Amino acid sequence: MREQMIKYAMIGFTVALFLGGFLIHPFCLMGAMVMCLVDYFVFPRFKVEYEYRYIDGQFDIDVIYNKMKRKRKDTLDINNVEIIAPIGSKHLEPFQFDYKVVDYTSQEEDAKPYVFVVPEKKIKYHLEIDDEKVLTDLGYRKPRNFFRE
Numbered sequence: 001m002r003e004q005m006i007k008y009a010m011i012g013f014t015v016a017l018f019l020g021g022f023l024i025h026p027f028c029l030m031g032a033m034v035m036c037l038v039d040y041f042v043f044p045r046f047k048v049e050y051e052y053r054y055i056d057g058q059f060d061i062d063v064i065y066n067k068m069k070r071k072r073k074d075t076l077d078i079n080n081v082e083i084i085a086p087i088g089s090k091h092l093e094p095f096q097f098d099y100k101v102v103d104y105t106s107q108e109e110d111a112k113p114y115v116f117v118v119p120e121k122k123i124k125y126h127l128e129i130d131d132e133k134v135l136t137d138l139g140y141r142k143p144r145n146f147f148r149e
Contacts, residue, residue, distance in 0.1 A: 003046040006046070007043065007046065010035070010038070010039055010042070010043075011039065013035060014032055014035040014036060014039060017029070017031045017032035017035055018032040020032075043066075044065045044066035044068065044069070045065060045066075046066075047065065047066045047067065048063060048064070048065060049063070049064040049067070049106070050062070050063055050064070050073070050104040050105070050106070050127075050128075051063075051064060051070075052104075052127060052129070054131075054134045054137070057077065057078040057079060057137075057141055058075060058076065058077050058078065059075065059076040059078075059127065060072065060075055061073045061074040061075070061076065061104050061127075063104075073104070074102070074104070074125075076116060076118070076125055076127075078138065078141050078142065080118050080120060080121075081116045081117060081118055081142065081145070082117050082118070082119050082145060083095070083115075083116075083117045083142075083145045083146075083147075084114055084115070084116050084117075084138055084142060084145060084146045084147065085114065085115055085146075085147040085149070086112055086113070086114055086115070086147070086148070086149065087112070087113050087114075087115055087126065089115070089147055089149060091147050092115055092117070092124075095115075095117045095119075095124060098122060099117070099122050099123060099124045100121075100122060100123050100124070101123075101124050101126065102123055102124070102125050102126070103126045104125065104126060104127055104128075105126050105127065105128050106128060111128050112128070113126045113127060113128045113129075114126070114127055114128075114129050135148070
């Protein structure tokens with residue numbers, strides 16, 4: 001919803017600059033051209049998806065822009081993770097402060113992301129894991145530090 005409003009505002013500003021260039025002053029046309037370029041490069045960044053690949057205890061996280069461009073965003077090694085638990089778990093209370101949050105989720109309300117705490121980097125990763133095989137493997141790799149509650 002917020003992205004839609006920003007898109008409409010950017011388009012409205014571009015149209016206003018074009019109209020201003022034709023009706024008020026030709027200098028506004030240069031601003032309109034610049035806004036067209038900004039629109040072209042910024043619009044694909046509004047549609048963002050994340051894809052995780054879990055291979056042998058390591059997550060490779062890719063970001064996909066506008067279902068067209070893929071880029072490797074991060075790599076998370078399970079050996080460096082101290083605790084894995086769902087968001088809101090009581091087991092995450094000791095890690096509330098002084099940790100940077102890196103969110104690789106869809107931001108949907110019905111999503112249930114897991115938090116991966118990496119104390120060496122002081123980072124908490126948020127990932128949406130819905131594959132039962134991956135969750136089972138995480139339970140085997142981190143039996144005392146993996147919580148499903």
